[in-house]
Amino acid sequence: MRQYLELVESALSGGVYKPNRTGVDTISSFSEQYEVDLQEGYPLLTTKQMDGYRWNSMLHEVCWYLSGEEHIRELREETKIWDAWADDEGHLDTAYGRFWRRYPIPEGEARLEGESWPDETHRWVTEEEGGRLTFDQLQYVVDTLSDSPNSRRLVVNAWHPANATISTLPPCHYSFVFNVQGDRLNCHLTQRSGDIALGVPFNVAAYALLTKVVATQTGFEPGTFAHTVVDAHVYCGRGDRGEWYADNLETLQSRLADVDDREEYRAVREWLESEAPAEADGENGYDHVPNLLEQLTREPNERPTLELGDATIDDLSYEDVELHGYDSHAPLTFSVAE
Numbered sequence: 001m002r003q004y005l006e007l008v009e010s011a012l013s014g015g016v017y018k019p020n021r022t023g024v025d026t027i028s029s030f031s032e033q034y035e036v037d038l039q040e041g042y043p044l045l046t047t048k049q050m051d052g053y054r055w056n057s058m059l060h061e062v063c064w065y066l067s068g069e070e071h072i073r074e075l076r077e078e079t080k081i082w083d084a085w086a087d088d089e090g091h092l093d094t095a096y097g098r099f100w101r102r103y104p105i106p107e108g109e110a111r112l113e114g115e116s117w118p119d120e121t122h123r124w125v126t127e128e129e130g131g132r133l134t135f136d137q138l139q140y141v142v143d144t145l146s147d148s149p150n151s152r153r154l155v156v157n158a159w160h161p162a163n164a165t166i167s168t169l170p171p172c173h174y175s176f177v178f179n180v181q182g183d184r185l186n187c188h189l190t191q192r193s194g195d196i197a198l199g200v201p202f203n204v205a206a207y208a209l210l211t212k213v214v215a216t217q218t219g220f221e222p223g224t225f226a227h228t229v230v231d232a233h234v235y236c237g238r239g240d241r242g243e244w245y246a247d248n249l250e251t252l253q254s255r256l257a258d259v260d261d262r263e264e265y266r267a268v269r270e271w272l273e274s275e276a277p278a279e280a281d282g283e284n285g286y287d288h289v290p291n292l293l294e295q296l297t298r299e300p301n302e303r304p305t306l307e308l309g310d311a312t313i314d315d316l317s318y319e320d321v322e323l324h325g326y327d328s329h330a331p332l333t334f335s336v337a338e
C-alpha cells in the first residue's frame, strides 16, 4: 500500500521531536491524511508480514469491537495485544465496541430540562440488565443506510469526554462517518493519536474490513477509506536513544530529502545505526525508525483481496473472513510503548 509508505515518509521528514507520557519519545507530525480505494483490493500492508498471528489478532479485535463487550475475557484467549490496558478481570473502561454498540444514554437526574432522549421502545435503544439504557450506533448506521442512504449523519462516536479524562487509554480511533456516493459506501476515520509502525497498520486493516462488512450487509460496493491521524507519530526510543533525535532530527531529515531512489533509505538507516547510541539492554525495538526505513526500501506488492461470507455486524466471526493473494516482504518487529 503506497499510501502507508507516504505516511511514514511524511511523518519522518516533516515531524518534530516530541516526548510523551510513555517515556518512549516520538517524531510526531500533525494532521496526516490519506485515502485508499477499496475497489483496488484490501489494504493489508505487504511491506512487512501481516498475515499469520498478526492477521489473527486484527480479525479477533474487529470481532471483539462488533460484540460490544466492555471486557476482553474472550479476546485475550486469542491475542495479547490489549492485555496491558485491561484490569485483572479483563475490564477495559474505554472498550471501543461498548461505545459503538452500547453508548450510554443519560437517565434520571442526568437529563437536563428540555432535552429529548429516546426511550426503551426506540428502534436502536436497548434496556440492559438493571434497566440501563444504551444506544446501538452501528445498527443505526446499517439501518439508515437502507432507509436513507443519502443521510449525512452516519456517525459512530467512541469518545465520552468525562470517561476519557480518567481512562487509562481513551480511544485513539474515536469517530468514523459513513457516506454514500452513487453505489459506493465510503468511510472516514478520525484518529487522535496514531502509532505509525504498530497501530496504524492494524487500524487500516480493521476499518477496511468493517467497511466491507457494512457495505455487504447494506448492498453497497465498498468505496474509499479515508483516514485522518491528528498526532501521527513514530516512536524513536527511550533515554539517550530517544533524545538523540532531539539534536539530530534535522540531519536525518536532510538525508531523507536527498533520497531519490527507495534503495537509498538503507544508507540512511546505516548512517543512523552508526551514529545514534545503541538502545539499552532490554529496550530493543522501541526505536521504530530503523525498521520503518527498511520498509521504505521495499516496493509494495499487489494488494490481496478479502472474501466475506454473508456475515453481518451481529454475527461476523473469524471463520467468515478469508484473505486471498497475500504476498508480503519479510516480517519486521517493533516494541510497544506502554
Ligand SMILES: Nc1nc(=O)c2c([nH]1)NC[C@@H]1CN(c3ccc(C(=O)N[C@@H](CCC(=O)O)C(=O)O)cc3)CN21
Pocket (backbone or CB within 6 Å): 053, 054, 055, 057, 058, 079, 080, 081, 082, 085, 169, 195, 198, 199, 200, 202, 332, 333, 334, 336, 337, 338
Ligand atoms: N504504543 C501503542 N501503540 C499501539 O498501536 C497501541 C497502543 N499503544 N495501545 C493500545 C492499542 C493496542 N494495539 C496494539 C498493540 C500491540 C500491537 C502489536 O504488538 N502488534 C504486533 C503483533 C502482535 C500480535 O499480533 O500478537 C505487530 O508486529 O504488529 C499492535 C496493536 C494498538 N494500540
Ligand SMILES: O=c1ccn([C@H]2C[C@H](O)[C@@H](COP(=O)(O)O)O2)c(=O)[nH]1
Pocket (backbone or CB within 6 Å): 020, 021, 169, 170, 172, 173, 193, 194, 195, 196, 198, 199, 200, 203
Ligand atoms: O488503535 C490504536 C490504539 C492506540 N494507538 C496508539 C497511539 C499512541 O501511540 C498510543 C496511545 O497513547 P496516547 O498517549 O493515549 O495517545 O496508542 C494506535 O496507534 N492505534
